[in-house]
Amino acid sequence: xxxxxxxxxxxxxxxxxxxxxxxxxxxxxxxxxxxxxxxxxxxxxxxxxxxxxxxxxxxxxxxxxxxxxxxxxxxxxxxxxxxxxxxxxxxxxxxxxxxxxxxxxxxxxxxxxxxxxxxxxxxxxxxxxxxxxxxxxxxxxxxxxxxxxxxxxxxxxxxxxxxxxxxxxxxxxxxxxxxxxxxxxxxxxxxxxxxxxxxxxxxxxxxxxxxxxxxxxxxxxxxxxxxxxxxxxxxxxxxxxxxxxxxxxxx
Numbered sequence: 001x002x003x004x005x006x007x008x009x010x011x012x013x014x015x016x017x018x019x020x021x022x023x024x025x026x027x028x029x030x031x032x033x034x035x036x037x038x039x040x041x042x043x044x045x046x047x048x049x050x051x052x053x054x055x056x057x058x059x060x061x062x063x064x065x066x067x068x069x070x071x072x073x074x075x076x077x078x079x080x081x082x083x084x085x086x087x088x089x090x091x092x093x094x095x096x097x098x099x100x101x102x103x104x105x106x107x108x109x110x111x112x113x114x115x116x117x118x119x120x121x122x123x124x125x126x127x128x129x130x131x132x133x134x135x136x137x138x139x140x141x142x143x144x145x146x147x148x149x150x151x152x153x154x155x156x157x158x159x160x161x162x163x164x165x166x167x168x169x170x171x172x173x174x175x176x177x178x179x180x181x182x183x184x185x186x187x188x189x190x191x192x193x194x195x196x197x198x199x200x201x202x203x204x205x206x207x208x209x210x211x212x213x214x215x216x217x218x219x220x221x222x223x224x225x226x227x228x229x230x231x232x233x234x235x236x237x238x239x240x241x242x243x244x245x246x247x248x249x250x251x
Contacts, residue, residue: 004058005123006065006143011058017050018120018129018175020069023082023194024050051174053124064147065116072113075104076197081230083167083196090165091232098232100163101220108152111224114159114199116146117192121175128174132190152224159223160189162198162231199223 002013017024057065076082079102080089091098104110119142121132134142142157144150175193179186180200189200220227 002055002058004056004061006057006061006147009058009060011060013054014057014059014062015052015054016056016062016065016120017052018124018126019050019117019192019194020073021050021052022069022073022084023197051124051126051128053120053126055125056120056123065120068109068113068116068146071106071109075106075110079104081161081163081197082194083164088165088167088196089163089230089232096234100230100232102228102230103226104228107224107226107228111152111154111159112146114192114201114223115142115152115157117175117199118157118190118201119143119146121190121192126174131177132175154222154224158202160200160202160221160231161223161228162200162233164196164198164234165232166234167196 001010003010004013073082077085079085080087081102082088089100089102091100118132118134119139121129122134122139122142124132138157141150145152145156176191178189178191180189188203190203192199192201219225220229222228
């Protein structure tokens with residue numbers, strides 16, 4: 001029993017995945033994930049399930065999150081942005097990096113999905129998500145956005161999507177804080193990876209220096225607009241695959 005971090009109501013806590021389980025399944029049914037252990041001897045351990053926390057929400061709160069997750073997964077799969085899509089969206093050219101334009105039926109709800117991942121990681125008690133640190137004010141604002149108590153603003157944690165169009169191995173990496181090059185500047189982001197799709201959630205606001213000019217948050221580069229630009233990166237050249245290869249060698 002406890003107080004639900006999402007609804008503020010008391011009840012029995014339920015198992016809640018930080019990233020939806022449907023987007024973090026092992027390649028084959030019954031297989032286990034390999035992940036680094038949080039220990040000084042750099043051991044590796046196996047897990048049968050992806051990250052979940054039993055100290056975040058009660059049933060009512062999980063129902064909110066499940067509704068958001070179900071809608072987002074359906075849309076992302078329909079647009080071919082996930083490895084579990086019936087047909088994965090392919091780049092228009094053979095270049096290492098390409099841009100694709102997609103149209104979400106409900107871009108607001110898609111953005112809330114990614115903000116909910118950030119909120120879950122920030123309030124989780126799991127030590128693997130310790131890099132995701134937000135102020136109490138930001139956590140509370142995210143909570144209210146998720147349950148639709150306040151309106152969202154695109155300048156609040158802008159989200160950029162990166163797709164790996166060639167299917168690769170699954171893994172159980174936690175979200176990380178990372179510096180990325182944006183134009184001539186470096187920006188701090190929280191990086192969330194799921195089923196071939198990567199979300200860069202920018203810590204700082206608004207006008208990111210892409211190319212030569214700042215880009216406003218209502219630019220389609222950011223999630224939340226009807227038309228959204230998705231960056232497609234060859235899977236073999238991605239940070240995620242390089243990171244996974246290091247893990248496999250270590251294991």
